Amino acid sequence: MEPSRSAAIQLEALSRHFGEVKAVHALSLEVREGELFGLVGPDGAGKTTLLRTLAGLLSPSEGSGMVAGFDLEENPEKVKKQIGYMAQQFGLYAELNVVENLRFFADLFDVPKNEISGRMDSLLEFANLTEFKRRRADQLSGGMQKKLALACCLIHEPNILLLDEPTTGVDPISRREFWHILGELHLSGTTIVVSTPYMDEADRCSRVGLMYQGEMIRCATPADIRGALSSEMLVLIVEEDQDLSTILGEVNGIHEVQIYGDAYHLLVDDAARRKREIARNLRRKKIKIKDLFASMPKMEQAFISLVKRQE
């Protein structure tokens, strides 16, 4: 990150409680201008509450936050003018067509009238929706609805974009297309905070924050998060399906076992050394090894491991 860039979002010990439930608890965070910040964490970790608070829709219970230079407590309406917020269940107006939905948001965000049609054309082009511009929102496919929702959030050219699981329930191709758009926005300098349940998406962010029970337990680049495992990974596949837990339990240095279909993903302290030991133990038990190799831990393994450590 270039040090000259200032903070688009700055949170200091921000909490949002619902009665006894601490949905977001004493969370401090700085997102710099132009960052593509990914927000991950298990369901109920507080991602949606955090994004709604950033969007000025929920008042902080404690602590303070600045978004786009305005205080969330004092000036939520000024924050709303500066940002684009896409709720998890984006409510497009079903009876309005693509262009009418865009126009509605252009009016509410006071987009200069002479600029509306130009911006609409480029957004439709950008989102590949030009040929559907007269179609009613409820007759678009799920992926197209998400893209239209994004376009509605972009019509006033906000500097900050807050997206709450924008690709949940969307097919992989539309998902890739959506992220392609986000990539271009990122390159054009827009600050983006996006929550996602998909680890491959988290991998595409410039920085990732991992939330757990209302707290930000880790906040780093994807590479650093993977590295934070301080372990190496072995992938093991055996010929016949069987329970290997006792055999693997006899080997030292295995931090964690995660099962993916036929494959055992083993997080170990020293891949080369443990690989030899595991192979020897399995041979002794006459279990045939189909595959056993060292691999780079992915976001997914890192995520599960980090969450498991919390539990």
Place this chain on the structure above:
Amino acid sequence: MSIRHLMAVIRKEISHIIRDRYTLFLVLFSPTLLLVLMAYALSVDLKNIPIAVLDHDRSQLSGQFVGSITAGDDLDLFTFAEDLDEVEYLLESGDIKAAVIIAPDFSTKIRAGEGVPLQIIIDGTEPESGGFAVDQIGLRAEEFVTEKVFGGGQLGVQAQTIELVVLPWFNPSLKSRNDLIPGLLSIVLGLPAMLVALTISHEREHGTLEQLLATPVSRWEILLGKMTPYLIVGMANVVMIPILAIVWFGVPFNGSFGQFFILSAIFMFSILGMGLVVGVFMRTQSAALALSFLLIFFPGFFLTGIFFPIVSMPEIMRMESLAMPGTHYGIITRGVFLTGVGIEVLWPYVIMLFGLGVMFSFVAGLFFKKKLD
């Protein structure tokens, strides 16, 4: 208040009404349909009530008597019954609403100038038509005796009258349709207010409200933008209903139509404000529907004095009925329709209506936060 924001919300809301044909039908015609339905169901002008006669006398005089009570178009002679069992059967099957039983000594006693017992059995489950039948038969019997007996020159004979006590227990039929229809207006025009309450909770349920609240639009722009289209469709009903009342039901319209239109607009503002309050406080559509029935629809029946006189209410209910826009509008409509008075007489009610509208809108705006918490 930005005109651009307001117009955007109004345009969106109108598209919602127009493009969903059910909504469109509901807002445009349901008040009118409801009024027609209620005007017929609660109508007083009972006609062709089927009755049976059990004539034990079987004389020429009793035959004439039966002929005279069924002469008008209010009572229809369904059949002559043979015995009481048949009368019972006919009443149970619903073929008749009342039966007249003529004693064996009917003609003898009439001629002798003695009291004539006339037994009338009515269907107690339908006290309205039954009571009406008793009324009519009593009236005719009196006429018949007066004509036959006094007309026949036999002096000194007292006509036996049946003293009827009709209890006005939930008996709207004591009022004429002329009185009823202007009063019903204040109930049926509550429908657009229910719909406005529903649109707010609809947006809440569908997540569009969250998105709307995240934009710079102000809460007043949202509320006024939602109210305006329903005010327009409400006013379409304000034009349709009097035309229907005058042309179809023959209700007199003695006041000024221009004034009626303006006063109705103030009522719509008031009742829509109430709808906004319901929509703002209720989280789901079903809750909004239930509360608008409780607050907007039912009070129209019970508290506005259309069916039950307000003076007979306990003090606390009287206070509540003053807070119901329908109470004041009911007085205004009957005044304009029947008495032909205008604002020079009705102004206190107009002020009340306007005040209530301002109060409701203010409460709605105050509690409608641009937040999710």
